[in-house]
Amino acid sequence: MTAHILALDIAGNPFDWIAAQDAVLYYATGKVAWELGSKEIVFRGGYSRAGIQSKIRIKPIIAIAGSEIMARMLHAELPLGNQNHLLFKRDRYTCAYCGGRFVHKDLSRDHILPQSRGGKDTWMNCVTACRKCNQDKGDLLVEHFRSLLYVPYVPCRAEHYLLSGRNVLADQHEYLAAQLPKHSRLL
Numbered sequence: 001m002t003a004h005i006l007a008l009d010i011a012g013n014p015f016d017w018i019a020a021q022d023a024v025l026y027y028a029t030g031k032v033a034w035e036l037g038s039k040e041i042v043f044r045g046g047y048s049r050a051g052i053q054s055k056i057r058i059k060p061i062i063a064i065a066g067s068e069i070m071a072r073m074l075h076a077e078l079p080l081g082n083q084n085h086l087l088f089k090r091d092r093y094t095c096a097y098c099g100g101r102f103v104h105k106d107l108s109r110d111h112i113l114p115q116s117r118g119g120k121d122t123w124m125n126c127v128t129a130c131r132k133c134n135q136d137k138g139d140l141l142v143e144h145f146r147s148l149l150y151v152p153y154v155p156c157r158a159e160h161y162l163l164s165g166r167n168v169l170a171d172q173h174e175y176l177a178a179q180l181p182k183h184s185r186l187l
């Protein structure tokens, strides 16, 4: 299992999960402004002429200096894309129509406004539905089917990175959880 590194902008806003190897590059080029976390991951590099092996220590959370791209990203909505696991996690694996809890394979993405009527793959137009409810709803509008048991919402950045992280380390979880809004279903 390879841990991912939580990359932040210099103000501490999360902007990406990056591979440890990529974090090494930021360290090597002096772009790590500050770092957080109790654990360290040690990378061993090549040997110098004196026979000393180079070592780079990286922390699980790093703030990277000097990129305007990151600043721009901060205000953009994080896309849902076609990653159902993010949606299911947001909705706690609970069907929005019958309220049942299911495992991943028994769930599906329901478009509140059906795709056949122009509904899009956005956080606000999608909810988690069990396969049966999704099938029963078909192309119906939600008002002709059943009312939603919970409302969709766009995750904030901290939620997004908690949802999308794999093998999230305790330090990283704590950092992101501290940024969650009170209404978050991940709390």
Ligand SMILES: [Zn+2]
Pocket: 095, 096, 097, 098, 099, 100, 129, 130, 131, 132, 133, 134
């Ligand atoms: Zn259902």
